[in-house]
Amino acid sequence: MAEIAKQSEIRFKISLDKQNIPIDIKWQATDSKNQELRDCKSIMLSIWDAVQKDTLRIDLWTNEMTIDEMHSHFFQTILSVADSYHRATKNPFVKDEVKNFAEQLAKKTAEWENSKG
Numbered sequence: 001m002a003e004i005a006k007q008s009e010i011r012f013k014i015s016l017d018k019q020n021i022p023i024d025i026k027w028q029a030t031d032s033k034n035q036e037l038r039d040c041k042s043i044m045l046s047i048w049d050a051v052q053k054d055t056l057r058i059d060l061w062t063n064e065m066t067i068d069e070m071h072s073h074f075f076q077t078i079l080s081v082a083d084s085y086h087r088a089t090k091n092p093f094v095k096d097e098v099k100n101f102a103e104q105l106a107k108k109t110a111e112w113e114n115s116k117g
Contacts, residue, residue, distance in 0.1 A: 041065040078102045
């Protein structure tokens with residue numbers, strides 16, 4: 001195991017309504033120049049549990065998040081995950097395949113949104 005040269009902490013503060021639905025999400029990273037809690041509307045966090053060999057997920061969004069913002073967040077996340085996966089594995093197909101998938105899904109989503117009237 002490599003020697004630890006630095007540690008960083010990322011913190012989320014979630015305010016919930018009486019039904020446990022997020023109404024406010026804030027985050028802070030100790031490495032950030034701005035140490036204030038920053039507003040956000042959505043978190044999509046994926047954690048690999050090495051003991052259970054399983055992915056744990058936290059998906060939260062506030063009722064303030066618009067459908068258009070969720071579309072953007074979702075598609076940007078898909079593309080970002082593909083970039084991370086490519087950097088980690090060097091899989092030569094993933095970037096183009098996921099980009100094509102995201103483009104097709106975005107097109108179908110736009111058509112679906114437009115058909116709703």
